[in-house]
Amino acid sequence: MKLNVRNLMARPEMAALLIFVALFVVFSFINDRFFATGNMTVYLQPIPELAIVAMGITILIIAGEFDLSVGSVFGLSPMVTVLLMQNGWPTAAAILAGLMIAALIGFGNGLITLKLKIPSFIATLGMLFMARSFAVVLAGGFPPIFPRELDVSWLVGRLDLGLVTPRVSLLYMIAIALVLGFVLRRMDFGHWIFATGGHPQAARDMGIKTERVKMACFMLCATLAGFAGIIQSFRVKVIVPNLGTGLEMQAIAAAVIGGVALTGGVGSILGAVVGTLLIAMIENILILSGVNANWFMFAVGAMIVVAVVLNTQTRLKAEGMKG
Amino acid sequence: MSTAANTAEEPIIKCVGLQKWYGAVHALKNVDFHAARGEVIGLVGDNGAGKSTLIKILSGVHTQDKGDIFIEGRNVSITGPEVAMGLGIETIYQYTAMVPEMSIAQNFFIGREPLKFGRPGLGIVDRAKMAREAMEGLRGVGLHLRGPDTPVKALSGGQRQGVAIARAMHFRSKVLILDEPTNHLSVKETNKVLDHVVELKGLGITSIFISHNLHHIHPISDRIVAMARGEKIADLPAGEISVDEMTRMIS
Ligand SMILES: Nc1ncnc2c1ncn2[C@@H]1O[C@H](COP(=O)(O)OP(=O)(O)OP(=O)(O)O)[C@@H](O)[C@H]1O
Ligand SMILES: [Mg+2]
Numbered sequence: 001m002k003l004n005v006r007n008l009m010a011r012p013e014m015a016a017l018l019i020f021v022a023l024f025v026v027f028s029f030i031n032d033r034f035f036a037t038g039n040m041t042v043y044l045q046p047i048p049e050l051a052i053v054a055m056g057i058t059i060l061i062i063a064g065e066f067d068l069s070v071g072s073v074f075g076l077s078p079m080v081t082v083l084l085m086q087n088g089w090p091t092a093a094a095i096l097a098g099l100m101i102a103a104l105i106g107f108g109n110g111l112i113t114l115k116l117k118i119p120s121f122i123a124t125l126g127m128l129f130m131a132r133s134f135a136v137v138l139a140g141g142f143p144p145i146f147p148r149e150l151d152v153s154w155l156v157g158r159l160d161l162g163l164v165t166p167r168v169s170l171l172y173m174i175a176i177a178l179v180l181g182f183v184l185r186r187m188d189f190g191h192w193i194f195a196t197g198g199h200p201q202a203a204r205d206m207g208i209k210t211e212r213v214k215m216a217c218f219m220l221c222a223t224l225a226g227f228a229g230i231i232q233s234f235r236v237k238v239i240v241p242n243l244g245t246g247l248e249m250q251a252i253a254a255a256v257i258g259g260v261a262l263t264g265g266v267g268s269i270l271g272a273v274v275g276t277l278l279i280a281m282i283e284n285i286l287i288l289s290g291v292n293a294n295w296f297m298f299a300v301g302a303m304i305v306v307a308v309v310l311n312t313q314t315r316l317k318a319e320g321m322k323g
Numbered sequence: 324m325s326t327a328a329n330t331a332e333e334p335i336i337k338c339v340g341l342q343k344w345y346g347a348v349h350a351l352k353n354v355d356f357h358a359a360r361g362e363v364i365g366l367v368g369d370n371g372a373g374k375s376t377l378i379k380i381l382s383g384v385h386t387q388d389k390g391d392i393f394i395e396g397r398n399v400s401i402t403g404p405e406v407a408m409g410l411g412i413e414t415i416y417q418y419t420a421m422v423p424e425m426s427i428a429q430n431f432f433i434g435r436e437p438l439k440f441g442r443p444g445l446g447i448v449d450r451a452k453m454a455r456e457a458m459e460g461l462r463g464v465g466l467h468l469r470g471p472d473t474p475v476k477a478l479s480g481g482q483r484q485g486v487a488i489a490r491a492m493h494f495r496s497k498v499l500i501l502d503e504p505t506n507h508l509s510v511k512e513t514n515k516v517l518d519h520v521v522e523l524k525g526l527g528i529t530s531i532f533i534s535h536n537l538h539h540i541h542p543i544s545d546r547i548v549a550m551a552r553g554e555k556i557a558d559l560p561a562g563e564i565s566v567d568e569m570t571r572m573i574s
Contacts, residue, residue, distance in 0.1 A: 007472070188436040188446045191425075195433050198422035205384060205420045206434040207405030265424045319477065 009318035012259030013271030015310035019257075019303070020278050027285050034288055037163050043284045044166040045235075048173035049074075049228040051276040053247060054254035055180055056224035058272040061255060062184070063217040064197035064264030065120040067109060070225035070251055072131035074244030077102045077226030078233035079135045082144050091150065095230055102226025103219045105131055110218035114211045120218075128248065132241075139241040146237045156235040169231045173273075176224070181269040193217060198265025225251075253300055254279050257307040278303060333396040335360050335529050336381065336412075336498055341390035343376050350376040351387070352553040358498065361527045363520060365544030365561065367537060368573050372550040374533050378500045381531075382414040383407035405434070413491035417503040419483040423476035427468060430475050431457040431490050460489040464519055481512025488519050498529045505534060517543055537566045549573050 008014065028035040053070050060067050081098035085091060105127060112123040156167045184190035195203040196210045203210050225244075233239045256262070257278055258271025282299045334357040343351040350373050358364050368374050379385045381392070383404040392399055394410050401407050407414070414420075421430045432453050438446035454471035461468055466485040468478065475483060484504050491499050501520065505513040520530050520543055534540050540547070547564055549557040549572055557564075557572060564572075 010474075186447055186450075187441075188438065188448050189444055191429055191433065191436055191448065192444075194425055194429075195422045198424045199420075201418070202420040202422050203433070205382075205404050205414070205416065207383075207403065207408055208434045265422065 006318050009314050011268065012266050012311065013268045013274055014314055015307050016258050016271055016274040016278060019307060020274050023281060031285065031288055034285060039288065040164045041166060043280060044164060044170060047276055047280055048167065048169040049232045050250060050254060050280065051173050051273050052176060052228040053225050053251040054272040054276050055177060055269055056221035057251050058255040058258065058260050058267050058269065059180065059193065060217045060221040061260045061262060062197045062264060062267045063193045063214050064200060065113060065214055065218065066124060067218065067221050068121065068124040068248050069105065069109060069127035069131050070221065071244040071247035072128050072135065073102050073105050073222050073225040074229035074247050075241060076131050076135040077229045078239050078243065079138050079241060081230055082146055082233065082239040083138060085147055086144050098230055099223055099226050103223045106219035106222025109222065110215040114214060136241040143240045146233065146239050148237060152234040155231060167235060169235065177269050177273055184269060194265055250279060253304055256304055259311050334358055335395055337393040339391045341377065341380060341387045343380065343385065343387055350553050354555050356548065356555065358529045358531060360529060361524055362545050363524050363530045363532060363543055365540035365547045366531055366533045367540060367547060367569060368550035373553040374550055375502055378502055378531060378533065381407065381412055382500055408494065411495065411497035412500065413494060413496035414500040414502065415484060415487045415491060415504045417506050419487055421475045421483055421487065424474060426472045426474055427486060428453040428457040428471035430486065431460065435494065456493065460493040461486065463492060464489045479512065481508050481515055484508065484516050496528060498531065499523060500531045502533045505539060513539065537569050541566050541569065
């Protein structure tokens with residue numbers, strides 16, 4: 001039993017979960033409009049998009065690399081998809097092409113980082129500008145008009161759950177989270193990801209092809225960012241070339257709040273989701289309470305620090321406990 | 324021509340004319356090396372003599388620029404650690420090839436996870452089997468640790484080396500390479516590692532042991548191989564040389 005408590009405390013997402021539950025209770029008390037069905041629907045609306053990006057970032061950081069270009073890919077993928085649909089491509093093919101562009105950018109990030117041996121922080125910073133520029137150039141000064149008549153219900157339609165009506169995309173997010181969580185925890189490739197980020201030399205010396213593992217994670221991260229961008233553009237039925245600007249910071253914040261360690265080898269999918277829920281909750285309560293929206297960044301910043309401090313402390317405590 | 328007799332006498336490892344350059348550094352100069360089944364070889368030499376370079380070629384971390392390697396008489400090219408491990412060559416590194424954040428069971432099977440389903444890289448790991456076999460393996464080398472889920476960062480240096488040795492045993496290594504495995508270890512833990520090597524000899528496993536502590540190496544070795552500046556300078560039965568003579572030879 002004691003052992004279970006220790007294992008639980010050692011989980012990377014523990015601090016974020018505790019903060020989430022505590023704030024949820026507090027917010028429900030201090031503002032009776034918070035835990036109301038209408039507000040919960042609003043609250044859940046943007047969650048899938050940020051969470052999907054944060055999950056990709058989380059896996060990449062666990063593998064010991066980084067991606068600053070996710071915000072740009074988030075804008076580029078739907079730009080490609082919408083442009084192709086305008087040119088008469090079937091929706092499925094256009095989305096596939098959008099995702100493939102994203103995967104290609106992830107491949108480029110991996111290639112620059114791994115073959116040219118420069119830090120992924122720099123490689124993907126470069127890609128942040130290049131991919132964004134690509135999206136702007138593609139838009140050609142006049143952002144394409146989103147086909148209003150397009151049936152998007154399969155991706156972002158309303159899901160009537162009685163109390164709340166989130167978007168269908170929430171189901172996609174849950175499915176992606178379950179699959180990725182399974183891969184990380186139950187599949188050998190997941191072990192390789194943790195080993196690659198946790199101790200690259202040990203992983204290599206034990207015969208793991210760490211470059212291939214990292215490349216797969218770069219491509220996964222970018223593809224998820226592209227998919228999230230497509231979800232958002234389909235939800236708001238607009239495509240602009242600056243879609244997703246600054247999103248990389250929110251996604252990294254969500255991942256870090258969720259317990260991912262920038263040193264690699266530590267983190268969880270659940271953490272990425274809870275981190276996202278927390279960031280969105282802060283935004284939501286600030287808007288509800290009519291607080292100056294500029295406090296949002298302050299609150300997110302404070303939460304990063306609190307979560308990481310709490311995380312470090314619980315993990316240290318867990319290590320000190322004898323099981 | 325009796326092939327059967329030949330295979331019996333065939334050294335388990337034989338290297339002929341190994342050469343290695345790191346850029347302009349000629350780290351191995353035409354080195355021959357061999358080891359018989361169940362033999363313990365003490366590999367000694369001053370810093371930079373080329374000891375690690377030689378064993379890194381055998382464990383697949385580096386590849387030689389020239390020369391041939393024969394495993395049980397078969398000419399092999401060891402292109403990566405997984406190839407070496409596939410040939411039955413396991414390596415215990417000074418730094419312990421373990422991921423601190425991962426559990427004992429996960430580290431035991433790192434890169435070689437037993438699968439319930441699928442194929443390597445796309446498989447579902449058999450966690451029960453990992454836990455069971457890791458604990459069996461540890462008991463096999465006389466290690467009684469808390470449990471298979473304990474993270475490796477909670478173990479002492481000696482315990483980690485014990486896990487590494489148990490891991491090598493589990494995968495039926497024929498040749499165990501130990502590159503300064505006792506650095507940073509206490510006297511007690513060091514003796515434990517030395518005991519392991521002696522036990523393995525009884526199981527017919529060949530060990531190549533590198534250490535700067537000649538007092539550790541001498542009593543457990545059957546043969547001493549000394550290197551200097553990338554060359555092999557001596558290769559003789561341990562009984563024919565004393566620790567003092569070894570010290571003079573390599574310094
Ligand atoms: N990766 C490398 N790149 C460049 N030079 C290297 C590399 N590894 C080793 N060397 C050089 O090759 C030579 C042999 O090094 P090696 O590590 O094999 O020596 P060693 O006998 O293991 O020494 P030590 O006892 O200090 O571990 C040295 O001159 C070393 O500087
Ligand atoms: Mg060395």
